[in-house]
Amino acid sequence: MTAVCVDTNLFLELYESNEDPGEIFADIGALAELLVLPDIILDEFLRNRSRVLDRIADDVRKHKTEEVLAPSIIRVNPKTAALQRAGEEYNRAVDALYGDIESMIREPAGDPVARAFTDLSGDPAVRVIHRTDELVTRAHRRKLLGNPPKSMGKDTIGDELIWETLLANLAEDLIFVTRDRTYRYHTAYLAGEYRERTGGDLTITDRISDALALVGRPASPALVRFEGRE
Structure with a gap:
């Protein structure tokens, strides 16, 4: 089986997209049985949605x-x-x-993107992986060593913690969907580390539709436009 992880930035981009977030969440929901979400992704979404909405309000x-x-x-x-x-x-x-x-x-209940995200992360089929003190320590060590993925802030370890959580909990192939260049620029390093630690193959992509191919579901028109393929 192949696992799928969708990074925080994809969810946050829905706030400023011209596309219907409901259609795109329906596409992501079709992957529920394959989805893995380190719980730091939930924290990052809830923390940063306010910042994005505040910018829109301004x-x-x-x-x-x-x-x-x-x-x-x-x-x-x-x-x-x-x-x-x-x-x-x-x-x-x-x-x-x-x-x-x-x-x-x-009130996140009045926010359609937050509601859909909460429904998705609360789906029993989705694996939400909780961090541990040991994983936080490993993420700090990764930051100090300068090994990718690298969070932009010098005092934050979000990307490092996501990656350490996946390495510690998966033993299958992984499709990691992200717009974050720290993953895409270091694909060779991360793929080698993932294979060494889990025995699986890693694919890094910026398209949810690449993961949908695993379940034989075509991307919705909204997702096609969101991914810039039309």
């Missing part, structure tokens, strides 16, 4: 329009008053949308 708020400052020559024109009212109504809509996004940050 972008929305930047679109507020300024008050129309009309010179006296057109101030009495009825269309000036209509324009001012339209601007005020537009700003109220922007404020309302901003408020809805802020509400999503506070």
Whole structure:
């Protein structure tokens, strides 16, 4: 059997995608019996979703329009008053949308991506692998040695912990789906280490559809576009 692990960055990218996240989660859900999720991925998603939504909310708020400052020559024109009212109504809509996004940050139940992620990670068929103190120690050692995968922050070990968790708990082939270049740039090193530690073969890809081929499921149109193949 082949295991499939989908990295945190794929889930977070759904927040800023033009595609329906429900369709893409349905594709990922078809892999439930093959999916393995180190629990640090759950933590990373819940921690970073707020940051992504906050950035989206700030972008929305930047679109507020300024008050129309009309010179006296057109101030009495009825269309000036209509324009001012339209601007005020537009700003109220922007404020309302901003408020809805802020509400999503506070209440994940109102966030469709978070709901789908919670449903997926809570599926009994999905293997959620819990970290141990020993795995955290190994991840720290990997960081100090400079061995890939390397988390960008000098004080964080997320990628290192994901990798050590997979090495310690799998004994089959693995498809690792990620947009993180630290994995893709070090494919040869990681594949060799994975084979030595688990006896299995490692495939690193940025496409969920590559994993779907294992179960004979074609990618949904939304996933095809999300992966940039159309």
